[in-house]
Amino acid sequence: MATISLLSAKGSPGVTTLTVAFTLAWSTASGGRGALAVDADPAGGDMAPGVLRGALPDDAGMLPLAAARRDVLAAEVLDAACVHLRPAGAARLLPGVPDAARAGALTLAWDRIGEARPALDHAQVDLLVDAGRVGGDPARSPWLVEADLALLLVRPTLPAVAAAHRLADGWRTPGTPTSLVPLALLVVEAPSPYRPHEVARAVGLPLQGVIPFEPVHARVHSEGAAAGRGFERSGYARAISHVAGDLAQRLGTVAAPAGAGPAGAAPAGAGPAGVGVA
Numbered sequence: 001m002a003t004i005s006l007l008s009a010k011g012s013p014g015v016t017t018l019t020v021a022f023t024l025a026w027s028t029a030s031g032g033r034g035a036l037a038v039d040a041d042p043a044g045g046d047m048a049p050g051v052l053r054g055a056l057p058d059d060a061g062m063l064p065l066a067a068a069r070r071d072v073l074a075a076e077v078l079d080a081a082c083v084h085l086r087p088a089g090a091a092r093l094l095p096g097v098p099d100a101a102r103a104g105a106l107t108l109a110w111d112r113i114g115e116a117r118p119a120l121d122h123a124q125v126d127l128l129v130d131a132g133r134v135g136g137d138p139a140r141s142p143w144l145v146e147a148d149l150a151l152l153l154v155r156p157t158l159p160a161v162a163a164a165h166r167l168a169d170g171w172r173t174p175g176t177p178t179s180l181v182p183l184a185l186l187v188v189e190a191p192s193p194y195r196p197h198e199v200a201r202a203v204g205l206p207l208q209g210v211i212p213f214e215p216v217h218a219r220v221h222s223e224g225a226a227a228g229r230g231f232e233r234s235g236y237a238r239a240i241s242h243v244a245g246d247l248a249q250r251l252g253t254v255a256a257p258a259g260a261g262p263a264g265a266a267p268a269g270a271g272p273a274g275v276g277v278a
């Protein structure tokens, strides 16, 4: 089980949108592995009201997971707390807390996910975590400290770049828990005179990828909008597949032998068909 945590330093560059998008793309990117999108945004999760359009069972999400009886196996309570993004598919989603007042439950829920690790390993499932906007000390978020890779999303605006630079500086402070976690940059484009490589240089992080500015296509993953014609071939969808493939390669999570993936793994891609609760 690999963990990739997505975060931002300022603004709303698309952390939630791309966590969902990479989760849907993961099966193809990784050669058949499963993916679980974990909504750990302490400000309150946007996946339930967004891509799921509010349609989720009462027992789904981080709150029920945190509150589940300790004598029930973590793998069982985790299964019950997740929703499938596709019928019988390999992409699942764990909705977040409804508001910041309940963010304390995220750490308890994360502990249960950790207890379920053997089952997730066995099922060849990787975690893609929406860590939201990181305002304070990132070391207080275990899903950041324990990540195999953290992806800092940034739009090419001066305030966003300045905030990302500050976060990257603090992240790498020697002796801090985050200094051991690789941090890379994902530029989500917006109308701007600054090119992605200039942004990466200014932030001081390696550039992991670039996602083009395509608001209509992005709504498929942020709000569960229907995919229009041309979505699959859009620059947005192709960039997601490309970056997801690079991430899977980087983490060495590719190449489960054919047929060894999770039972019933759906053909994936960044495509939107069936986005929503199965």
Ligand SMILES: Nc1ncnc2c1ncn2[C@@H]1O[C@H](COP(=O)(O)OP(=O)(O)OP(=O)(O)O)[C@@H](O)[C@H]1O
Pocket (backbone or CB within 6 Å): 008, 011, 012, 013, 014, 015, 016, 017, 018, 041, 046, 132, 133, 188, 189, 211, 212, 213, 214, 215, 216, 218, 219, 222, 223, 236
């Ligand atoms: N590549 C893109 N091109 C254009 N618009 C995008 C792109 N990615 C995301 N968006 C849009 O940007 C808006 C914010 O996205 P999202 O909610 O994912 O950001 P966020 O970083 O999670 O924000 P927050 O910190 O508020 O949780 C949404 O309307 C989404 O559709």
Ligand SMILES: [Mg+2]
Pocket (backbone or CB within 6 Å): 015, 016, 017, 041, 046, 130, 132
């Ligand atoms: Mg968000």
